[in-house]
Amino acid sequence: MKRLLALLPLLVALVFGGFFLWGLNPDRDPSDIPSVFISQPAPQFDLPPVEGLETPGFARADLIDGTRPVVVNVFASWCVPCRAEHAVLTDLVTREGVVLYGINYKDKPKDAVRWLSTLGNPYERIGSDLNGRAGIEWGISGVPETFIVGPDGTVLFRYVGPIVGNKAISKFRAALVQSGAITEGNS
């Protein structure tokens, strides 16, 4: 018993050391919030099109009637990282045929139209979320955020922040492959 007690400090050190190792891991992002929607049905919303844009708006029902997963990207013209992410998303649409819907978050329609005409419009549908209420329904904390929604309306994946850089892109691609939106290899 006495001898076992002597091992106690070692045990305590191991437990603390384990926590430190976990806490100091540079890959750990403390601001990473788990989404409640993963494996849950997508939220209810109904967004009108952006004023002055041909692209139609969309509601929850529009996510379901397709046969392929849909990528829902929350963006805004005032969001600088969105500009960088735009090229990545366009690439996914033109080269791999991903179905991309956009939620134009708290943006002036005029600015959104100008932004899309300068950079190009990869979105099949764009809903205008002027007061940010749909954003709350989706539980977003900022822009950009990107969701992958399965054909049955289940949210499969959520990416917070811009999908820019090799690490982020490969993570997102892996999620696309897993959800069946693209097939592996044709990049």
Add this chain to the structure above:
Amino acid sequence: MRRFFLFTILAMLLPLAVQAVEPDEMLSDPVLEARAREISKELRCVVCQNQDIDSSNAGVARDLRLLVRERLVAGDTDENVIAYIQARYGDFVLLKPPFKPETYALWIAPPALVLIALIFGLTIVLRGKRKAPIAGLNEEDEQHVTRFIEAQKDRST
């Protein structure tokens, strides 16, 4: 000089009065507004994560404050409002974590550790006490010592 001091103190108190809640957000009904403030203090801002939405200037925090008030006006109870937001942002949005299987360790560990420490400490203290008393000399020893001293005295003289 005194006026200067007064002014400085007043200036230093000023930040305490600054609030994130803007006048146009507030409800005209003071009872509902008070409830909204209480609820807002329990909800975490998802952008600046260690602030409640009541004191945060972030855009999403403002939206959530407006949403809280909207739900209250619609006749929701405080619990309903919190559940509504929790359904969209998860447990993370609650500044006070709920008590459920995932959080048992969080809630139970501190009192359990205190209990263990108390038991540990008490046993050590009590064991120390039991050993402590050094028996005084009994009658027999006393006589023995006296005889010994007497014997020594006799020898030295």
